[in-house]
Amino acid sequence: MRAADQREPADFIGDLRDLDTARRALDGCERVIHLAAIVGGIGNFHRYPHTLLENNHALYNAIFEAAVEHQPERLTYVSSSMVFENASRFPTREEDLRTTPAPWSAYGFSKLAGEVYCRAAHAEHGLRYTICRPFNAYGPGEMPDDEPGIAHMVPDVIKKVLAGQNPLQIFGSGAQTRTLTYVDDIADGIVTATFADAAENEDFNISARQEMTVAEIARLIWDECGNDPAAFELEHLGSFEVDVQRRWPDVSKAERLLGWKAQVPVREGIRRTVDWLRAQGEHAQNRESDPG
DSSP: OOGGGGOOOOOOOOOTTSHHHHHHHHTTOSEEEEOOSOOOOHHHHHHOHHHHHHHHHHHHHHHHHHHHHHOOSEEEEEOOGGGGTTOOSSSBOGGGGGGSOOOSSHHHHHHHHHHHHHHHHHHHHOOOEEEEEEOSEESTTOOOOSSTTSSOHHHHHHHHHHTTOSSEEEESOSOOEEOOEEHHHHHHHHHHHHHOGGGTTEEEEEOOSOOEEHHHHHHHHHHHTTOOGGGOOEEEEOOOSOOOSOOOBOOHHHHHHHOOOOOSOHHHHHHHHHHHHHHHHHHHHHHHHOOO
């Protein structure tokens, strides 16, 4: 089932860290997708480690207790590629998690803890679950922050390029690798897994296949913003304590059990994201210049 077939407007607003609110949110739901979290880039989880840990665990405590009580047909927990922060096998398979050292970052640890909640609630209370791990989500909808690194890399770098920054600043050497996955593909993968019988009590890497260096991604963004390729130049900023050097998942399990794979090529996805962010900037300028 495609994600587009499942789109309905949200009609519930509340703080899901509160158990009574989580109970009301799950009441009558047959399939639950747990996406609630604070999200952001590499600077975000280094600046706010306790906040991320505290909020994610508060969400787990309430949502999983409510799910155990309601026993929906399936609870899909949206984890993170950061559970593989210390992976040494590439491409990284789902089963490699057992032999991968636990994440050092508070964010990665908290996302791994959510996976443990799934398995524990299933083992003790019979909760049926699915775990989805998106890799390097990007696309229209995420605005860059004023401080680089608080949002994810793609909107951060697009903002810098559209602002005319040259040389273009990136964190680290640029040799780190990422596997960019367009937001529509990730949404489709999560919904497909949520409704697939074969996904019950299973975990999946939800990702594209193409491994790229951060420098290659920066150059692609530069080009898709319409800049002169010959003028491309990087300035390397000091990185963070945790800056994953390689991120490249094996996605064969999702293809085999779900018949799912990412569809949007990275160049096309970057182009759409550049167009969207450029339009947001134009709208903001129009509002500022409108005397009404």
